[in-house]
Amino acid sequence: MLTYTIRRLVLSIPTLLFISLGIFLLLELAPGDPMAQVPLTVPPEVKERMREALGLGEPTHVRFWKWLVQFFWIEPQVFIDHVLGTGFSEGKLRIISWQHRSPVMDVVVQRLPQTLWVVGTAYVVGVLIALPIGIYSAYRQYSIFDQAGTFITMIGYSIPPFFTGPLVIVVFSVQLGWFPFIYDTTHQVTDWDSFIVQLKQMIMPVMVLALQTTAQISRFMRASMLDNLNQDYVRTARAKGLSEAVVVMVHVLRNSMIPVVTVIALGMPAIFGGAIITEQVFSVNGIGAQLIGAIQANDLPTVHTITFIFAVLIVFANLTADILYGLLDPRIRYE
Amino acid sequence: MNETRAPQASSPSRSQWAEIWHQFKMHRGALLGAIIFVLIIGTVFIGPLLWTIDATYIDIRARNQSPGWTHPFGTDQLGRDTLARMMVGGQTSIAVGLTAMLLALSLGSVIGVLAGFFRRLDGPLMRLTDLFLSLPLLPLLLVMVLLFRESLSSIFGPESGIFILIVVAIGITSWMPTARIVRGDVLALKEREFVLAARSIGTTNLGLISRHILPNVLSPIMVSATLGIANAIITESALSFLGLGFPPDFPTWGRLLIDATVYLQDYPERVFWPGLAISLTVLSVNYLGDGLRDALDPRIRGR
Numbered sequence: 001m002l003t004y005t006i007r008r009l010v011l012s013i014p015t016l017l018f019i020s021l022g023i024f025l026l027l028e029l030a031p032g033d034p035m036a037q038v039p040l041t042v043p044p045e046v047k048e049r050m051r052e053a054l055g056l057g058e059p060t061h062v063r064f065w066k067w068l069v070q071f072f073w074i075e076p077q078v079f080i081d082h083v084l085g086t087g088f089s090e091g092k093l094r095i096i097s098w099q100h101r102s103p104v105m106d107v108v109v110q111r112l113p114q115t116l117w118v119v120g121t122a123y124v125v126g127v128l129i130a131l132p133i134g135i136y137s138a139y140r141q142y143s144i145f146d147q148a149g150t151f152i153t154m155i156g157y158s159i160p161p162f163f164t165g166p167l168v169i170v171v172f173s174v175q176l177g178w179f180p181f182i183y184d185t186t187h188q189v190t191d192w193d194s195f196i197v198q199l200k201q202m203i204m205p206v207m208v209l210a211l212q213t214t215a216q217i218s219r220f221m222r223a224s225m226l227d228n229l230n231q232d233y234v235r236t237a238r239a240k241g242l243s244e245a246v247v248v249m250v251h252v253l254r255n256s257m258i259p260v261v262t263v264i265a266l267g268m269p270a271i272f273g274g275a276i277i278t279e280q281v282f283s284v285n286g287i288g289a290q291l292i293g294a295i296q297a298n299d300l301p302t303v304h305t306i307t308f309i310f311a312v313l314i315v316f317a318n319l320t321a322d323i324l325y326g327l328l329d330p331r332i333r334y335e
Numbered sequence: 336m337n338e339t340r341a342p343q344a345s346s347p348s349r350s351q352w353a354e355i356w357h358q359f360k361m362h363r364g365a366l367l368g369a370i371i372f373v374l375i376i377g378t379v380f381i382g383p384l385l386w387t388i389d390a391t392y393i394d395i396r397a398r399n400q401s402p403g404w405t406h407p408f409g410t411d412q413l414g415r416d417t418l419a420r421m422m423v424g425g426q427t428s429i430a431v432g433l434t435a436m437l438l439a440l441s442l443g444s445v446i447g448v449l450a451g452f453f454r455r456l457d458g459p460l461m462r463l464t465d466l467f468l469s470l471p472l473l474p475l476l477l478v479m480v481l482l483f484r485e486s487l488s489s490i491f492g493p494e495s496g497i498f499i500l501i502v503v504a505i506g507i508t509s510w511m512p513t514a515r516i517v518r519g520d521v522l523a524l525k526e527r528e529f530v531l532a533a534r535s536i537g538t539t540n541l542g543l544i545s546r547h548i549l550p551n552v553l554s555p556i557m558v559s560a561t562l563g564i565a566n567a568i569i570t571e572s573a574l575s576f577l578g579l580g581f582p583p584d585f586p587t588w589g590r591l592l593i594d595a596t597v598y599l600q601d602y603p604e605r606v607f608w609p610g611l612a613i614s615l616t617v618l619s620v621n622y623l624g625d626g627l628r629d630a631l632d633p634r635i636r637g638r
Contacts, residue, residue, distance in 0.1 A: 027478065169599060
């Protein structure tokens, strides 16, 4: 197991390098010029110097190498400095956003909590709703509850968040006036009342994101439970007189959770992608909104960095899922 | 010539496709999904012949009308007829969905068959698939559309340029699941006796693949085709929704949806039609796929 983990970790390095190179080369083809906004009165030699200052004068491979060094060497140093108060990164050049003229990672760190709050809560809520639905619809297969559950999950699959978003806004903000439809990112939680305000503004985005999660995970849970419910060990457990609750909730559930846990791990990065749209609908000023802004402003370092962070999340989620599968299921042997 | 004897009534022998159709009919959701999908396609492509108001005709005096007899779905802020725009938008959305699905499907099938059939190609192709699966797809799609929009528009014109771009972008980012499924099936099929028999009478690799392997992996390919349509329609709408799809005056369902969200407070019903169209299409296609999966699986068939 340990060798497998190490081998997978080592293998993920070239994967990430390839992805990073791919994104970089794709961005290299960008026709946009960051100097386009500079007034025409600026003389060409000054413009050339500004271009140099942005690091645009050098050939592609040098710039890719510099980005790699900045991302994997200098940014961690900045992080260590920030935590421990040391001075490793002093005077070293970080990845600078062309849009804000400040380090990309600073903006990411500012924006990330918003995304994590909304996306993280939504994921947890979605999973917590999905598991009981999946368990019960498998236990009562083809009952009315199961049919309704199937229909609702199909709807959850099929209705995109950019429709459910406006829909809940129409119902809960415009018609009922319960919740605000613009997420206030500057809101501080200090006391009970401000916590209620925060809760209110989080409910709708969380609802929209959780619907997607619930739809997928309850399907998996149901299928996995159905696989296990007909197994011989279940009959044995019933035959030796265990109560139905113990049979289902302990014996079957624990075995059914094995694939579901890996699906939950796999789904985590995907929900970040989905959050891009949800953040746009509710004006959450998170990392997805930052990416969209950077794409529209032709801010290539930011686009590269954020896309790469997403890629890292995906690669590590895949890795976690595979390792979890091996840890939870003793029948799986990785050599 | 003697009379041919009628087949015995006790054992009606049906062809494979009749058998599949029989099973498909049993799945009520799938049948309903198929009917709705055909209806939507029919409305969208034949409807404009009957409902002749031009989707781009601006009648500023009739702007912001609620649904009525002259405009069954109402009009938008420029007085354009929403029903006409929905149908034209649907043509684009469904065309994008179908073409992107075909591209993804052919890419996925080719890669899957090659990886499954030729052992030497298996490693590299599957690593490539893994690599593509680790890509953050939505951000990359956005970047691709942004980068190549201008250059393709200037070559092919603004509409067909962006059409090609979106179809290709969706196609090359969604072939991976198909490739994996097809590879798995081909690996299993390759070891079967009939393949060995075909090989023993001197069938070439090309003949083996086209005559013996491909027909047998058709069912997973068809199932992933339905899922592919749904995925492509949603992705196209998402791109339009984020402002990186078709140009503003060129309606698609996603574009109509985002245009309507601006007027959400005053005319909330306007969001409803495009959203309903997208959801209904995707829902019907998903049910269709569900039914196809059951109908094409011989282990379930006949139960």
